[in-house]
Amino acid sequence: xxxxxxxxxxxxxxxxxxxxxxxxxxxxxxxxxxxxxxxxxxxxxxxxxxxxxxxxxxxxxxxxxxxxxxxxxxxxxxxxxxxxxxxxxxxxxxxxxxxxxxxxxxxxxxxxxxxxxxxxxxxxxxxxxxxxxxxxxxxxxxxxxxxxxxxxxxxxxxxxxxxxxxxxxxxxxxxxxxxxxxxxxxxxxxxxxxxxxxxxxxxxxxxxxxxxxxxxxxxxxxxxxxxxxxxxxxxxxxxxxxxxxxxxxxxxxxxxxxxxxxxxxxxxxxxxxxxxxxxxxxxxxxxxxxxxxxxxxxxxxxxxxxxxxxxxxxxxxxxxxxxxxxxxxxxxxxxxxxxxxxxxxxxxxxxxxxxxxxxxxxxxxxxxxxxxx
Amino acid sequence: xxxxxxxxxxxxxxxxxxxxxxxxxxxxxxxxxxxxxxxxxxxxxxxxxxxxxxxxxxxxxxxxxxxxxxxxxxxxxxxxxxxxxxxxxxxxxxxxxxxxxxxxxxxxxxxxxxxxxxxxxxxxxxxxxxxxxxxxxxxxxxxxxxxxxxxxxxxxxxxxxxxxxxxxxxxxxxxxxxxxxxxxxxxxxxxxxxxxxxxxxxxxxxxxxxxxxxxxxxxxxxxxxxxxxxxxxxxxxxxxxxxxxxxxxxxxxxxxxxxxxxxxxxxxxxxxxxxxxxxxxxxxxxxxxxxxxxxxxxxxxxxxxxxxxxxxxxxxxxxxxxxxxxxxxxxxxxxxxxxxxxxxxxxxxxxxxxxxxxxxxxxxxxxxxxxxx
Numbered sequence: 001x002x003x004x005x006x007x008x009x010x011x012x013x014x015x016x017x018x019x020x021x022x023x024x025x026x027x028x029x030x031x032x033x034x035x036x037x038x039x040x041x042x043x044x045x046x047x048x049x050x051x052x053x054x055x056x057x058x059x060x061x062x063x064x065x066x067x068x069x070x071x072x073x074x075x076x077x078x079x080x081x082x083x084x085x086x087x088x089x090x091x092x093x094x095x096x097x098x099x100x101x102x103x104x105x106x107x108x109x110x111x112x113x114x115x116x117x118x119x120x121x122x123x124x125x126x127x128x129x130x131x132x133x134x135x136x137x138x139x140x141x142x143x144x145x146x147x148x149x150x151x152x153x154x155x156x157x158x159x160x161x162x163x164x165x166x167x168x169x170x171x172x173x174x175x176x177x178x179x180x181x182x183x184x185x186x187x188x189x190x191x192x193x194x195x196x197x198x199x200x201x202x203x204x205x206x207x208x209x210x211x212x213x214x215x216x217x218x219x220x221x222x223x224x225x226x227x228x229x230x231x232x233x234x235x236x237x238x239x240x241x242x243x244x245x246x247x248x249x250x251x252x253x254x255x256x257x258x259x260x261x262x263x264x265x266x267x268x269x270x271x272x273x274x275x276x277x278x279x280x281x282x283x284x285x286x287x288x289x290x291x292x293x294x295x296x297x298x299x300x301x302x303x304x305x306x307x308x309x310x311x312x313x314x315x316x317x318x319x320x321x322x323x324x325x326x327x328x329x330x331x332x333x334x335x336x337x338x339x340x341x342x343x344x345x346x347x348x349x350x351x352x353x354x355x356x357x358x359x360x361x362x363x364x365x366x367x368x369x370x371x372x373x
Numbered sequence: 374x375x376x377x378x379x380x381x382x383x384x385x386x387x388x389x390x391x392x393x394x395x396x397x398x399x400x401x402x403x404x405x406x407x408x409x410x411x412x413x414x415x416x417x418x419x420x421x422x423x424x425x426x427x428x429x430x431x432x433x434x435x436x437x438x439x440x441x442x443x444x445x446x447x448x449x450x451x452x453x454x455x456x457x458x459x460x461x462x463x464x465x466x467x468x469x470x471x472x473x474x475x476x477x478x479x480x481x482x483x484x485x486x487x488x489x490x491x492x493x494x495x496x497x498x499x500x501x502x503x504x505x506x507x508x509x510x511x512x513x514x515x516x517x518x519x520x521x522x523x524x525x526x527x528x529x530x531x532x533x534x535x536x537x538x539x540x541x542x543x544x545x546x547x548x549x550x551x552x553x554x555x556x557x558x559x560x561x562x563x564x565x566x567x568x569x570x571x572x573x574x575x576x577x578x579x580x581x582x583x584x585x586x587x588x589x590x591x592x593x594x595x596x597x598x599x600x601x602x603x604x605x606x607x608x609x610x611x612x613x614x615x616x617x618x619x620x621x622x623x624x625x626x627x628x629x630x631x632x633x634x635x636x637x638x639x640x641x642x643x644x645x646x647x648x649x650x651x652x653x654x655x656x657x658x659x660x661x662x663x664x665x666x667x668x669x670x671x672x673x674x675x676x677x678x679x680x681x682x683x684x685x686x687x688x689x690x691x692x693x694x695x696x697x698x699x700x701x702x703x704x705x706x707x708x709x710x711x712x713x714x715x716x717x718x719x720x721x722x723x724x725x726x727x728x729x730x731x732x733x734x735x736x737x738x739x740x741x742x743x744x745x746x
Contacts, residue, residue, distance in 0.1 A: 132636045259632030259644055262655035263505045271632055274653050282635035282644050 018043035020071040026063030030102040057359030083110045100225040104204035111200035115171040118150035119295040125159025125233035133234035138166035143284030145170030176203040177219040220244040229254035235269030324352040332369035384460045391416035393444040399436030403475040430732030456483045473598040477577035484573035488544040491523035492668040498532025498606035506607035511539035516657030518543030549576040550592040593617040602627035608642030697725040705742035
């Protein structure tokens with residue numbers, strides 16, 4: 001679907017509804033969405049094919065398909081909230097995010113869409129931050145913002161909130177873990193109103209989505225994905241900020257960290273990042289000097305993309321399906337190995353994986369690794 | 374003087390007196406000492422030549438030569454204090470120190486000479502240290518010491534004292550800025566007594582030498598020179614510890630630094646070192662894992678050595694002396710350029726420089742650069 005994903009074409013109203021139905025259907029995530037669009041040429045054709053694909057993948061019952069009425073209700077709800085749903089193929093979709101391996105097909109955006117056109121730097125860290133950490137986050141965000149960058153963060157307590165506050169005037173982007181109508185933590189509703197004056201809030205989740213723990217790492221890939229670089233201000237040993245740093249590296253983003261005393265547990269995570277090669281930051285210029293030369297360059301995928309634009313394949317036969325499924329188990333294997341061992345064509349292997357995916361039986365781990373659930 | 378400097382030969386009593394007279398004579402520093410030994414084959418012959426060399430170098434009056442009686446008094450005083458004067462050519466001379474560009478020809482050592490045989494790590498930092506810094510220094514020194522390394526430091530208040538205290542049991546070396554009988558700061562006399570139980574105190578200065586500001590950077594080259602690596606625990610922006618780090622780099626030593634908050638002025642120097650490529654330390658294993666593989670290897674000179682073992686040259690004639698001196702001025706020039714521009718042999722150029730040196734008219738900057746004073 002080279003035409004669909006070259007970011008030149010707006011979606012028609014009908015296409016936007018089809019895209020929304022497809023991504024909101026059961027077992028369809030961002031990677032599966034892309035694979036379906038590649039295979040069937042449009043979201044409408046993919047929606048038609050879903051029940052049969054899931055059945056062939058061995059689903060006990062076909063996954064629930066989002067109805068046209070539901071999709072229209074979500075679009076109407078978004079409009080009422082002042083949010084736009086921007087498609088991956090559209091010019092307003094943030095280009096850095098479009099370059100990750102699993103971009104949301106539709107991104108709900110409130111506030112100033114133009115704030116997303118700035119090159120972005122993520123500033124993140126502990127919820128349980130020290131006074132010094134809060135001051136550093138706010139100062140860094142202010143100064144990096146003044147240098148012409150947008151500041152992305154997660155609206156969380158602590159470092160995230162300080163980063164947003166420091167960059168309210170220059171433009172800051174809050175990435176929500178839930179839908180646009182679910183503000184977490186609730187006491188940051190006023191901060192979000194302030195953010196929306198110059199900046200924006202983005203979400204890939206449906207309106208009304210109730211937050212679960214798994215939503216935070218999923219959201220974190222958007223924080224690093226929107227940004228050219230992430231700056232971790234304070235982070236304990238095992239913390240969400242370190243997960244974001246890991247995702248950022250997978251996405252080929254620069255990782256910066258603020259140092260702290262070895263005796264300060266809130267610096268254990270950032271010091272560990274520095275030992276692993278993150279760039280040390282004490283002031284905004286440490287970030288700006290590194291990021292400015294790359295701000296205009298196209299982003300390169302850090303993670304190998306397991307989607308390839310190949311001509312649509314014929315359907316796999318029962319023997320092929322059995323052979324490929326037989327090679328899969330709970331341990332992740334690479335799609336390349338599946339192709340080699342099954343002696344089937346890459347297109348046939350991808351098709352079988354798509355069927356399993358839609359049957360809710362496949363997990364995709366990134367880097368071309370898959371396993372059975 | 375390959376024989377003299379290959380560290381296999383002990384000095385006779387007579388030679389030790391001659392060496393001491395030579396290094397204690399006016400205008401003779403460690404580099405000049407080596408040049409004289411190269412040219413004249415022995416300290417005794419060099420002492421005989423000094424007045425004539427200084428006169429040829431244009432000295433208004435010849436430099437004061439240390440008398441035999443003075444040297445004997447110093448040796449006797451050292452013995453009374455329990456200090457040995459170890460020559461650069463002797464087996465007990467610390468091999469790391471022998472590898473720097475300007476090692477003291479004689480090193481006065483009190484305490485356990487065997488402590489100097491351990492591979493050494495310097496742990497240094499601010500006198501005005503924080504409680505956290507003191508704790509980190511003491512813990513690092515203890516743990517690095519327990520891993521089989523000696524800990525070198527400067528007996529100063531703050532980080533230095535904490536480093537010594539942490540490694541009293543495993544062996545620690547105090548490098549004094551003054552003579553062995555000048556304990557600075559005076560309140561560390563008790564700490565020094567404790568150090569001498571297992572460790573040692575070393576000095577290149579004569580007994581009774583009164584401390585001046587210039588003695589500290591000179592001493593600092595011995596701290597880094599004795600060590601395979603230096604660890605800077607806390608350091609303000611412009612501080613003596615950063616000078617030592619600079620010297621350590623010139624000497625080809627590893628530089629480690631402990632990170633701190635960007636808001637803590639005592640971490641400005643260490644964070645700056647980390648930005649310049651020092652290795653980040655939060656615990657002893659960060660140092661030990663890097664240093665252990667190189668602990669048995671011969672040290673390489675970081676700084677280019679401007680001394681070469683060449684056959685003794687004839688004396689320069691008046692024209693050569695005038696030509697070479699005419700090429701010198703207050704701006705440092707390289708000895709290589711002097712050879713090229715004067716068309717004299719390297720041996721003749723070195724001889725003229727030696728004469729100027731002994732006349733108190735030459736400054737040697739290291740890296741083969743010299744200028745007129």
